[in-house]
Amino acid sequence: MISKEEVQILLDKLETSIADELESQQLDFKQWITRSFDDNIKLMLKMAVCMANGGGGSVVFGVADKVKGRSNAILGVPEDVDTTIFQKRIYEKTDPHLTPVFEDITVPEGSTRLLLMNVFPGMPPYTTTDGSATIRQGKDCIPYTGSLRRKMMDTSTQMDFTDEIIHEDWQSLFSHSAMERVREIMSRERVDESLLTLSDEDLLRSIGALKENFLTKGALLLVGKPEAISKYIPQYKWSFRKMISDTDYSHRDDGTHAIPVALYELERYIAVDNPMVTVESGLVHPEFSTYPTIALREALLNAFGHRDYRMNGTIMLKQYKDKLILTNPGEFVGGITPKNILHHPPVARNNHLMDLLDRLKLVNRSNLGVSRIFRSLLIEGKEPPIYREVGSNIELTFISSPLNKDFKNLINHMAQEKNHIDVDHLLILQYLIRHEEIDTSIAAEVAQRSMEQARELLSKMQNEFNLLESIGRGKGRYFTLSRSAYKLLKGELQYERQQILDKEAVKIRILSILKTDRSLTNKEIRQLTGMNQKQVQRLVKELEPDGVKIVGKGAGTKYIYSP
Structure with missing residues (x-):
């Protein structure tokens, strides 16, 4: 330009x-x-x-x-x-x-x-x-x-915007405070000691941030002064809002500081209202925050690393009472979508910038960042992150959810049994806690896997981990939490109640409605019970001995009481 x-x-x-x-x-x-x-x-x-x-x-x-x-x-x-x-x-x-x-x-x-x-x-x-x-x-x-x-x-x-060279004395663009933040992160991530002993100039040269004795735009984003970044990358900006409602906020901040400084400032703002919970476990009392530090840091670095720096806009972090919403300019690239982001091969819009972040150990280029975000939330029994593409922006939402101590105990128990629980398993367990039942098609959608992979996941969770029980056969087969998993999560009595009392209560409710000479459709029963379509079909089948009959076909199917 x-x-x-x-x-x-x-x-x-x-x-x-x-x-x-x-x-x-x-x-x-x-x-x-x-x-x-x-x-x-x-x-x-x-x-x-x-x-x-x-x-x-x-x-x-x-x-x-x-x-x-x-x-x-x-x-x-x-x-x-x-x-x-x-x-x-x-x-x-x-x-x-x-x-x-x-x-x-x-x-x-x-x-x-x-x-x-x-x-x-x-x-x-x-x-x-x-x-x-x-x-x-x-x-x-x-x-x-x-x-x-x-x-x-x-x-x-493809031309990489962040790989462009800035033909100006690099020392006049250089921020010592940004470099200090870079070194702090490198030390925390335990990089090779030989890198930490290098001078600023030698360190920049060793990672490819200095080319022909000039900074690249990617390097400027890492170690540049705010005024230099504003001059050469005027479309770059980050913002924070402490939201009172969808339209009002109590605090705001905007900046053009280098990425490590911006990361520090944004994490500092979140920490003001990120409650900690202490869990007593023997002599150790670990602390857990509402929004795990790993999830926040990976999300922020992904936003800065994958932002479209050709577009005007801002990396915006909004902190509500019950959620965090992070948006960054730029659409998903390389075939990535919210429905496959967890397992899609890594694709970078800003290859040079991501290389620099990788060499400094700020990110991992093996597509582990998204998995870390999911795992750090799920392993504490919290809601998984929600990705959306909104216009030309990517939006990531963290739901404020408390630590589920029983779920954490289940994961610890599995670790003691030397059973490795990965993100796919965690997603299925989280779904079952909220919905009680899961089949192969839903498991495939939840874990972002193929049907065949979902079948393997469910089979392993049943046969090797003893976390699931299967009910039915063929296309009607579905899975629930096993007695042992339910006992760890909700207790033995809760398991018995869920398996017997709740199901009987639903049956009685449906029968009482049908006995008033009123018919019900599958959709109406789903609305009444929160079940899915297949669960309703199984329920009606079990009610046939009590006088429930199926009339009609296809979309016109209804259930009536005819003793």
Whole structure:
């Protein structure tokens, strides 16, 4: 991208050159179209798509490109045009969405105002919403045809924004406080002592943060001063809100500090209202917080590491009374979705930044971060995290839930028996605590596994771990907690009550309704009991000796009482 200062230097060359001669693969000059506001938006839309497909670039609006002399070429743009309108229209009219950054440039000529539009490199191909597209080649925007797209994808690799070099003295950009936070984290994670003894410069060189004696943008995000980050990555920002309701907050903070400093500040804010519970266990009294430190740290580092740094926006952490919501700009990449995020092979938008974080032991690149988030919550009997894709943002929610001491005891018991309980098993156990029964299809969905893998999980939990009992055969087969698991979690009497009394109570309730000459559908019984469709079908089958009959077929099926 070109800076405003660099544009000013180029404008001086207009005395002896025309703007067209100053253009390049990543720079274009365009004259403002005075006859129509919409025509300017169409031009900006075309140029945004063109530059994005060509690897990113900049367009200066308000300069005629075929005229020599500053006063003749610099015509300017109207003073009253609002750049937020341009951003919004370009975002709405591009697929995938583009969010160029606009900056004003003040000049003495013309209307005294020029517009600089910076389009950051992304993941092409980009098109307008009507399917048209161009691509920058040299100084021209040419049609981005199907064969050209295929050729470009076959011969090019994705540009990494965080791998770009900043050609400025790195020491003037360097933050000693950020580096100190980096070393604290490295020491806590027990990295190789030889790394900790290196000087700041040698450490940066050893991990690839210094290239050709210059910092990369990824390195700037780790050890840069806030003002340097704001200058070279203006779209970067983090924010915290202590929420009173969905619309009001009692405290806020915003910053552009380097990632390690931002991590420290955000964890500090959460700690103010992250109650601890002490569990007595012999001579050791371990403490457990509402939001486990491991889950929070991994989530925050993932948000910073995978954020789309080409987009304006903020990494926002909102702390409510009953939940935490973390959002970061950028959609899921590489086929990852909320439904497969737990086991999908790792995919990074910012490979260089993630490499730096990995080498400093701040993250793990083997896709263990998401598993750690799930496990640290589930192992304490808490609700699993909830991932969502909201527009062009990724949202992660932690539900405030107390430590389940009985569940923790069950996990400790399994460890003593030398049975390793992984995240898949924990998810199934958590589901059974809330729903009492699970079948293979639900287990596959809950654990984000295939049907075959889900069958293996359930079989192992039954036959090796003795955590489950199976009921029924074939497609009607389902699983419940075993007596031994139930005893550890809820006690022997609770197990007996759940197995006998609750089921009988449900039967009596359904029979009493049907005896009033009223029919019920499967859906209505589900609403009454909280059961799923298959559970209702099994229940009705058991009620047939009591006079319950099935009438109709398919969607019209009803249950009646006919003694």
